[in-house]
Amino acid sequence: MTESLPPQNDAKTSSPEPPRGDEERFRALADAGQALIWTSGLDMQCDWFNRVWLAFTGRTMDQERGAGWTEGVHPADLDDCIAIYTEAFERRQPFSMDYRLRHHSGEFRWIQDDGQPRYGADGAFLGYIGHCLDVTRRKEAELTNRVHSQVLEQVLEHAPLRDILRTIAEGIERLLSNRRAAIQLVDEENQLLLLGAAPSLPMEYNITCDGLAIAEGVGSCGTAAATLQRVIIDDVTTHPFWETLANAVREAGIGACWSEPILDSQGQVIATFATYRDDPGSPDEHEIQTVQAFSNLTRLAIEQTRQQGRLVLSDTVFRAAGDAIFVTDADGIILETNPAFTLLTGYTAGEAVGQNPGLLRSDQHDQPFFTQLWEMLLATGQWEGELWNRRKDGSLFAAQTTIRAVPDTSGQTRHFVVVFSDITERKALQAQLEHNASHDLLTGLPNRAVFQDRLHQAMAMTDRSDGLLAVIYLDLDGFKQVNDLLGHSAGDALLVQAGTRFNACLRQQDTLARIGGDEFAGILLDLKTPADAQPVLERILGACKGLCDSNLHGEASISVSIGVSFYPQSTPVEPDGLLRQADHAMYQAKQAGRNRYCFHR
Template identity: 40%
Template sequence: MSFFHHLLIGLRAAVCAGLLLMACTVRGEGAGPDFQTMFDAHGAVMLLIDPVSGRIVDANPAAAAFYGHSRDALRAMNIEQINTFTPEQVTEERQLAARSGRNYFIFRHRLANDSLRTVEVHSQPFAFGEQTLLLSIIHDITPGRLSNQGLWHYQSMLEELVSEKMAEIDASRYREELLFVTGLIIQTGVIVLLVNNIRRRKRLQRERSAMARIMADERQRLIDILWGTGAGTWEWHLPTGAVRVNSQWAGMVGRTPEELAGLTEHGLREFVHPDDLARFLSARQQHVDGESPAYECEMRVRSGRDGWIWVMDRGRVVTRGDDGTPLSMAGTWLEITGKKQYEDKLRLAASVFTHAREAIMITALDGKIVEVNDAFCRITGFDRDDVLGRTPAVLSSGRHDASFYAAMWRALRESGHWQGEVWNRRKDGALFAEMLTISAVGDEHGRAPYYVALFSDITAQKLHESELERYAHYDGLTGLPNRLLMMDRLRQAMAVAERRGSRLAVAYLDLDGFKAVNDTHGHAAGDEVLSTLAERFRQAVREGDTIARLGGDEFVAVLVDPGSSEMVQSVLQRLLDAAARPVVWNGHPLEVSASIGVAYYPQGGEPDAEALVQQADDAMYLAKQSGKNRFYLADPA
């Protein structure tokens, strides 16, 4: 600086008596915005919170716009009035974030209109004088919502720094010119004013040093804020292709800032997944060409040597040449791997719901159907619009009583789960069997606002089981129970008789002369005789009794609580009469008779079912030896 210029500066000092006020307002080179300016101007939702009491100390305008409360209202609130999580749930989420290696939390925040939003909260403690506060930056990640908020806070601050600096330079230049004109007029007091000017320069130097320290502190605070958000920053100088990144950006790709010191734009491309590269370059180029106000792209980038993560890349041109040519761009990377995984899970769940072969029905707590899938419509014949808003009673077949459904709801209330077979009715009225599973679906508060029912059509399976059971337990020719079913019923009848102190009788019946019918007239005639006599025997016994065919021409009757001996003999005589009546086949009367052995239960020795049948069989042979067409009572063992 020349001596003449020093002199001119000295002449300016005498212009007005408010020189000290002017000196206080002059800011040295390198001055920048303070933290509060940054906090108020930033577009991201920010809260300053007392970590001890949870009181919201301050909220920026973006927070007021997001929550729907005024800033004064937010300053009078506690964070627990916004965060719907209980203290226990907040602790659990913090532990989950620590176990998962996340540097953020996921909460549910309530807005002024009582709507709930799922948010991602990045918090970091900072010292404000003697007080330590939590700076929380909130991102809305509600499912289905693609955020259009820009994470431009560091760029906005830098732009504000530039704007403020330019304004200060312009103001300083104006004052310098004014003082220059005035100094030319004032020609006296040069020596005194020169001394004062020297003092003023020293004072300004001290102020400039103090301002430099403040600016360094603010820059460090800004760096800390960026670190707290987990955002990686990048700057691209278009003419040279050079790219500068911060440590968070380097950490995302598994490198150190030193390893990326010479990074270029072409080198940056190597980190982008090949399937996403064309989309990334196209979106960025559209912004460079002025077709969009900012650039934004979700893409996969290499993390370490083998892994991939999802990031939200946002940026914009920050400087242009005199002809409008872009000179530099700046932006951020924010990892959204968790968000993308959550979206993938939602898409998968929707696909499974739609394409599952099992029918799916979702009901609210009041029982109203809120959603069904395609398989439900295919199995039941109902269209989706036919059942929405109605209850599952629209499917009721009437085959289950009130106690069945009461037991179902009791299981749901106690365990949140029920499974079983249910008969329901299709839209056309046809009955069908289904294997049904119902589960209560809980929310993050432990409540179960929905029930999900899954079922498959097992009608064909049930019919097949019925056929198999019939083949396994009934005689194919006569339709009478076979030996297996007869023995099962006999054991049950013996148990009942023992409990009630009653008795039962087992009658073993063998046809006399049946072999002659087969030999003379053939097996078709023999089958006709067996079928006809089986029906007669069924009518001869009471409804609660069992008449079974053991095979060949042998039958067994289980007479439950038959009453007196005279009543038993009456039943036995009806069986003998039924066997003795001729059976007409092709115009020929076919005649047989029967020999019956009878054993009672209970008796001495307490025989089992097999022994009781054997006693009756032995008695039947004694009846044959006594002349046939008669019954014989076995002696108790």
């Protein structure tokens, strides 16, 4: 994936790439979609990017190839990005990772990159293909909800106001790339701005601005606090409001600053929320809305802390949180739920309050699971994990869940706070990726790797019994004619139906896999004699005739030739040897006239 990654030694490096026509069709389709797509080879290096990727980054193919694309990955994400890819590549497994990639506008945007191993028609490993989507808005929503939840927890735990303000400032800095935030509090005389939180600004700058006068013309913040209006200064190095702070902003590397006044419920200024950028420029509408939202959260934190009315803030954040939340007493009886709880579970607050959380139980977890959960919760005061819950309508959903014990001043647990979110779709996507890694994407049948694994297991089982197993190798006769006369779409449709029909001919304990092109392989278990395989083979021959009648309408003709080998044999044989024997027998069936089966002798 990058030049810093070690090349891989793979016994199949000489395997041919897909036919040129197929490659061109794939790239045309990739260029026509909305996803950013890349491919890599056996050396782990990225060798191709689609037009969507290049348009997103504003770079050329030559600039992106090899390690070039890593120049656009956020430095904080690059090491994890490479580590995830390297581990997946070595294991030949799919992966999913999120990282920030520089957009052609200069800003970093969040990308969800789902990668899967690529295999040739002969089953040879070719490298990886990645499918990427811009998930910036989703990540922003997740981060905003996370900050809301953190603020709620801090308020419940009576954290100092400066700690809460730092959480808010750090949150918006993570949300808005290349921005630094500062929250300043109005003093009791309404004359000065005192430092509340500025986690990323230099200490010298913070010292200079601590005690800044509230007056028009004194920087962005002093002016915003004095006028009660948002102040946007797109170049602090030339604006007269910043003349007295010129040395400080130059040493701090500040190019622009805009400040939002924070007013209490009576309309009095209580703080300012400033956003800094390194180079001159103005905020867009999205940035302004984001700062407004975080300013509102800051207002709530300041007001309620000063009034010692933390419960009001807790309730506000509690109800605004995107995650479902409910609070119980020490005995586990639900005392309160937030609106997101109702949206996710279907239970209103009136239906849930007074009930035990068991009303959500899905019976997907046994009693030992809950015993272990409670043991950890009581021992550490916290439990995190996945729970399968049941909605009011009976449907199940997977929830990422955090349970925290809330103690009183004496250390005794008085409440439990449960926060959970629906991850059903995420788990379904993961399951789909895992399925795609082990199944043929066209027919849905197991792929060559799964077939080989099952054959190993089947031979071991047969060694412990007195029965036989059969390996069958199927090849469609005349399939090339279908592609030539009717096109590849018709050929693909025929392969899908062939896989479905052939699979239906097997018994429940048997396996059918597509191992490449128009070739299939199967494992027949629990046979007493070779003759026991014949009913299955006859059904497959009949299914192929039906396939011709329903799909080709006389325009082309296909049949199936089948080779069969058996295990155990009089001399030791490996799984690959069994498959080669069946392949050889299949060619004998073709030479004998096709549309028949032949046993390996």
